[in-house]
Amino acid sequence: MSEQPVGIKQIFKEVAKSKAGALGFALLVAMLILAMFTPILAPYNVARAWNDLRYWQDNPALAAPAWVRFLSPNSYSGTVTLSNFSLERSFHGQYTLVRRTGSFVYMYDVFPTEVRLLLDVNYTARKPRVIATLERPDGKGVTLYNGMPVKGENVVSVSVDPKYQKLIGYFLYEELGYVPAAIHPEIVLFAKKSKYMNDRQRADVLKGTYILEVDAISFEKNLSVQPKLIVYGNSYGIAGTDNYRRDLTVGLMWGAPVALAFGTIAAVVTVLLQVVIGAAGAWIGPRADEIVQRAADFFLVIPVLPILILINVVYTINIWLLLSWVILFSIVGGVTKISRSMVLQIREEQYVEAALSYGASKKRILTFHILPRIIPYTFALIALSAPSYVFLEAALSFLGLGDPNIPSWGRLLGQAFDAGALYYGWWWWVIFPALMIMLVSLGFTLLSYAFDKVVNPRLREE
Amino acid sequence: MKMTALLSVSGLHLYYRTSRGPVRAVDGVSLELKEGETLAVVGESGSGKSSMAYAIIRVLPRNVQRYCGSVVFDDAGDIVSMDEESVRRKVRWKGISMVFQGAMNSLNPVVKVGEQIMEPLIIHLGYTKEGARGEAARAMVDVGLPDYVMDRYPHELSGGMKQRAVISMALVMKPKLVILDEPTSALDVMTQANIMNLLKRLKRQYGLSYIFITHDLALASELADIVAIMYAGKIVELGSAEDVYLRPAHPYTQKLLRSVPLLREDREPEFIPGAPPDLVDPPPGCRFHPRCPYAKEICRREEPELKDMGGEHMVACHFTGELRGGADGLG
Ligand SMILES: Nc1ncnc2c1ncn2[C@@H]1O[C@H](COP(=O)(O)OP(=O)(O)OP(=O)(O)O)[C@@H](O)[C@H]1O
Ligand SMILES: [Mg+2]
Numbered sequence: 138m139s140e141q142p143v144g145i146k147q148i149f150k151e152v153a154k155s156k157a158g159a160l161g162f163a164l165l166v167a168m169l170i171l172a173m174f175t176p177i178l179a180p181y182n183v184a185r186a187w188n189d190l191r192y193w194q195d196n197p198a199l200a201a202p203a204w205v206r207f208l209s210p211n212s213y214s215g216t217v218t219l220s221n222f223s224l225e226r227s228f229h230g231q232y233t234l235v236r237r238t239g240s241f242v243y244m245y246d247v248f249p250t251e252v253r254l255l256l257d258v259n260y261t262a263r264k265p266r267v268i269a270t271l272e273r274p275d276g277k278g279v280t281l282y283n284g285m286p287v288k289g290e291n292v293v294s295v296s297v298d299p300k301y302q303k304l305i306g307y308f309l310y311e312e313l314g315y316v317p318a319a320i321h322p323e324i325v326l327f328a329k330k331s332k333y334m335n336d337r338q339r340a341d342v343l344k345g346t347y348i349l350e351v352d353a354i355s356f357e358k359n360l361s362v363q364p365k366l367i368v369y370g371n372s373y374g375i376a377g378t379d380n381y382r383r384d385l386t387v388g389l390m391w392g393a394p395v396a397l398a399f400g401t402i403a404a405v406v407t408v409l410l411q412v413v414i415g416a417a418g419a420w421i422g423p424r425a426d427e428i429v430q431r432a433a434d435f436f437l438v439i440p441v442l443p444i445l446i447l448i449n450v451v452y453t454i455n456i457w458l459l460l461s462w463v464i465l466f467s468i469v470g471g472v473t474k475i476s477r478s479m480v481l482q483i484r485e486e487q488y489v490e491a492a493l494s495y496g497a498s499k500k501r502i503l504t505f506h507i508l509p510r511i512i513p514y515t516f517a518l519i520a521l522s523a524p525s526y527v528f529l530e531a532a533l534s535f536l537g538l539g540d541p542n543i544p545s546w547g548r549l550l551g552q553a554f555d556a557g558a559l560y561y562g563w564w565w566w567v568i569f570p571a572l573m574i575m576l577v578s579l580g581f582t583l584l585s586y587a588f589d590k591v592v593n594p595r596l597r598e599e
Numbered sequence: 600m601k602m603t604a605l606l607s608v609s610g611l612h613l614y615y616r617t618s619r620g621p622v623r624a625v626d627g628v629s630l631e632l633k634e635g636e637t638l639a640v641v642g643e644s645g646s647g648k649s650s651m652a653y654a655i656i657r658v659l660p661r662n663v664q665r666y667c668g669s670v671v672f673d674d675a676g677d678i679v680s681m682d683e684e685s686v687r688r689k690v691r692w693k694g695i696s697m698v699f700q701g702a703m704n705s706l707n708p709v710v711k712v713g714e715q716i717m718e719p720l721i722i723h724l725g726y727t728k729e730g731a732r733g734e735a736a737r738a739m740v741d742v743g744l745p746d747y748v749m750d751r752y753p754h755e756l757s758g759g760m761k762q763r764a765v766i767s768m769a770l771v772m773k774p775k776l777v778i779l780d781e782p783t784s785a786l787d788v789m790t791q792a793n794i795m796n797l798l799k800r801l802k803r804q805y806g807l808s809y810i811f812i813t814h815d816l817a818l819a820s821e822l823a824d825i826v827a828i829m830y831a832g833k834i835v836e837l838g839s840a841e842d843v844y845l846r847p848a849h850p851y852t853q854k855l856l857r858s859v860p861l862l863r864e865d866r867e868p869e870f871i872p873g874a875p876p877d878l879v880d881p882p883p884g885c886r887f888h889p890r891c892p893y894a895k896e897i898c899r900r901e902e903p904e905l906k907d908m909g910g911e912h913m914v915a916c917h918f919t920g921e922l923r924g925g926a927d928g929l930g
Contacts, residue, residue: 144709144752487704488715494658494699495719495768496691505718509709 148513151591158587161520164580165397172394179387187383187391187544194292196382197250197369202565206372214245214370219349222364235265235353235360241368244344248337249323249368254293257363258286258353265355267362269293271326274345279308279326281349296323309335323368377565379549380556388544389569395456395545396577399530403460404523404581407467412515413508415473419480420503430477433469441466442532449538456530456540463529472518476511483507513592520585524578531574546570604671605808606632606655606695606776611668611679613647613654621664622878624650626832628668629905632825634775637802637809639819639840641855642829643875648812649700651829652778655810656695657686673775692719692772700780700812702765706753713739713749716768723772735771741804742767742797759790763797770801778810783818795821816859820844828852831876831886834905838912848914850891885917893918 152158186192197216206213222237254269269282281304282293295301305322309315317335324337333339353362376385411433418429441463448454448462483489484507492502533539534547535554553559553566613625624647632638640648653659655670657678670678675689699705706715716738717731726734736746742763753761762782769777779798783791799822801807813819819826826843828836828851836849847853857869873890876882882889888898897917905915 486707487699487701488707490658491697491699491705491768492718494656494691494697495722495772496687497718497722501722506707506710510707513709 145512148516148588148591152516152584152587155587155590157583157590161580161583161585161587164576165584168393168397168577168580171390172397175390175394179390183387184391184543187388188541190381193378193382193384194253195367196378196384197371197373198378198382199380199561199563199566200250200369200371200373200378201563202377203372203374211246213372214247214249215372216370217241217243217249217368219366219368222349222351228358231356233355233358233360235355235362237351237353237362237364238348239364239366240346240348241366242344242346243327243342243368245370246342247371248327248340248342250371251297251367251369252281252295252323252326253367253369254281254295255365255367256282256286256291256293256351257365258288258291259361260288260355260357261359263356264288265353265357265360265362267351267353269349269351269364272348272350273326274343274347275330277308277312277330280304295326296321327368376569377563379552379563379566383544385549385566385569388549389546389573391544392546392549392570392573393577395540395543396527396530396574399456399460400523400527400577400581403463403467403526403529404519406464407470407526408472408515408519408522410464410468411470411472412476412511412518414469415476416480416507416511417503418473419477420484420499420507426477429469429473433471433473436466436468436470439466442529445533446536446538449533454538454540455542459530459533459540463526472522475514475518479511479514480507483510513588517585517588517592520581520588523581523585527574527577527581546574603633604631605634605636605673606810607669607671608655609669611651611654611670612665613650613659613663614665615650615660616662616664617879620879623832623881624878625654626881628654628829628832628834630825630827630834630837632776632808632810635802635806635808636824637811637822638825638827639823640810640812640827640829641814641816641819643814645875645878646829647832647878648814648829649780650832652697652780652810652812656690656697656778658697688723692723692769692774694774695776695778696769696772696774697778698765698769698780698782701785702762702782703758703785705765705768706761708753710752711749712751712753712756712764716764716771719768719772735767738767738771739764741770741801758786759793762786762790762794766794766797766801770805773805774807776808776810778812780812781814782811783813791818798822816844816855828855831881832878833886833915834913835887835915836913837905838914839910842910842912846912848908848912848919849887849916850893851887885915 153162219239219241222239225236227234264285266285270278270280272278281295302320302322305325306316306320312330321335324340325335327343328334328340329343349366351364353360374384374386376389378384414429418426489506492506531547534545535551537551539545539548549570558566609629611625611628615622615624628651642648672678672694675694678690713735716735720726720731720734744763783794811822823840826840827834830851836852847856854871860868876886884900885898885903888894903915903917905913907913
């Protein structure tokens with residue numbers, strides 16, 4: 138039988154050699170790499186924009202991940218954004234006409250989920266009149282907008298706004314001879330002419346080149362207009378989007394540093410504190426031991442989650458404040474009891490007696506002889522308690538009590554839950570955050586299992 | 600002219616508290632040791648040898664019930680009545696050091712051997728790690744340890760090497776007195792012989808005094824100037840090695856000597872019938888009387904004093920004079 142490894146380096150080597158340890162390390166290192174690349178791939182200001190809904194308006198809402206298009210090309214579409222327009226400026230007496238023309242090809246088998254036109258208009262004093270017309274591959278033209286936009290960016294919600302739906306209604310009246318009660322512009326615009334052209338299930342997609350023509354007429358010569366047409370699909374990015382069009386990939390990526398930092402820091406600090414306090418109590422004497430152990434009992438039975446919720450009601454919380462509270466509530470606890478029982482064993486060892494006989498102080502014996510004996514177990518305990526802190530952060534965020542400034546996995550799950558994601562079948566919104574939480578926990582758990590096996594010779598295989 | 604004693608123990612008691620009552624592990628022990636002398640303490644397992652050593656160096660377990668008497672060491676004064684800090688400063692390792700029974704367990708498995716040898720220097724003399732390292736290296740050479748041992752962990756050493764490491768730890772502060780509690784048990788015969796030779800050499804080299812604790816009379820004879828025979832927490836015979844080995848006066852010593860197997864003599868080693876007494880409830884009178892073939896009425900009633908038979912040969916037996924010669928010693 139091999140000896141129990143000593144020395145931190147050797148312990149880590151042994152752990153890395155075991156299957157569970159290697160897998161655990163690999164998982165956590167992968168997470169760590171993700172966490173480290175997150176600030177590069179999705180800078181902090183992007184994460185900070187999580188609550189700024191305008192930031193995400195180019196994305197489709199509730200889109201599945203883009204890669205599902207490979208699995209099922211007939212039922213998923215991507216987003217088409219048209220922002221390249223030619224410019225033509227002509228003068229007619231006192232009028233100036235600015236004509237912007239652009240085209241795109243629509244080849245998806247499904248209808249878009251939404252159509253939106255953005256008009257960035259600039260003029261000196263008098264509003265221009267702007268008319269936007271979409272010419273379909275079958276030669277039919279549909280007016281999307283006819284009005285006098287104000288200076289700056291104007292959002293023309295072709296699909297949602299009744300004002301613009303009405304324009305589509307005129308087109309439908311021309312084609313079908315009547316106007317249905319509910320108009321779905323994103324279908325009508327892209328449907329082959331038929332009496333079902335307002336019905337997503339029965340209409341056929343009209344594939345081909347669409348041309349958008351935006352005319353602006355004004356008395357002012359220096360008038361300018363920059364249109365942008367977004368034809369939203371139903372799939373986007375690596376992990377899809379939520380109901381506010383936010384890219385879940387960004388949220389998932391930012392969840393990694395949040396979970397790793399929170400879980401690791403909370404676990405390292407609380408376990409070390411508990412180990413040292415438990416050991417010191419047991420080593421100093423029966424009275425100190427009694428005080429520490431009763432305190433541990435107390436902290437073990439107080440319900441941390443409800444208290445954190447209460448604190449949250451009173452104070453606005455950020456992730457660091459949350460971490461501090463969690464640490465404060467775990468100064469003593471279960472680990473204190475473990476380290477105490479280890480000290481009670483170790484203090485009977487001969488080398489402790491020998492140290493007393495050569496005149497080492499109690500403090501010196503604690504730091505030189507006792508703590509080094511406990512440290513290897515500490516690794517296992519840290520790895521073991523990290524998942525519970527990852528879950529705690531997730532639980533608080535799920536309840537909406539986490540840091541409101543940055544996205545985290547628990548928060549994504551909470552928002553998915555609130556939106557009824559599972560009921561409506563928005564699976565990507567639930568599965569990915571849950572999977573991330575599970576992977577991190579699995580990594581830590583495997584690692585703690587491997588550590589335990591290395592430092593606890595009884596558990597070692599022959 | 601009589602030299603002043605290096606260590607003088609008198610009326611030393613050490614009782615342990617247990618649920619069954621006090622264990623009288625050391626019950627009124629007195630002895631003297633001069634500088635440069637070696638005292639061998641011999642007795643069966645459980646006779647209180649280690650307890651006596653703990654009492655002398657004042658490393659007491661938590662369940663001490665009674666600790667009294669006096670242990671005067673050199674010019675430090677009485678260890679029993681001294682305050683803890685003075686013991687720490689004046690006696691521990693500078694004056695008296697100890698090699699604990701089962702040296703294998705005297706080393707912390709997760710601390711490098713060299714660092715453990717350096718510890719006393721760092722604690723007492725305020726050495727830096729580098730300074731202590733040089734001193735420790737010298738101490739290790741002294742006990743014949745190769746220098747790579749410095750950075751090894753205890754489990755990487757053989758039993759003999761560990762024992763040498765523990766001895767070098769005891770010597771690193773150059774004490775006057777070293778207590779060796781069964782330093783060679785659990786070692787094979789060759790290693791045992793090597794360690795004994797090492798101890799002899801160190802003693803000569805540094806003029807050390809030893810208290811050598813063993814249950815092995817033959818081994819004790821290699822080192823001892825004076826021999827103390829312990830039985831049930833008491834010293835039953837104390838005298839020069841010559842007196843005790845050649846003219847044993849206590850029936851227990853005689854039996855003990857006859858139980859040693861001898862190469863030269865064609866005689867079966869004897870057993871001492873019965874078992875050592877329970878120290879919670881020792882027999883009244885002479886504690887050896889239930890196992891003594893010569894026991895009389897008085898032995899059951901009265902406890903014998905340790906009496907000088909001449910030439911500082913002390914024996915605690917009611918019939919000392921009469922029984923002498925009833926033994927044939929090692930010689
Ligand atoms: N801390 C303690 N509490 C209670 N009893 C003890 C304690 N330490 C030792 N004893 C008892 O005291 C007696 C003397 O023990 P001690 O260890 O001194 O004997 P020893 O002569 O060194 O024996 P050995 O040769 O086996 O080492 C034994 O009966 C032992 O059981
Ligand atoms: Mg002993």
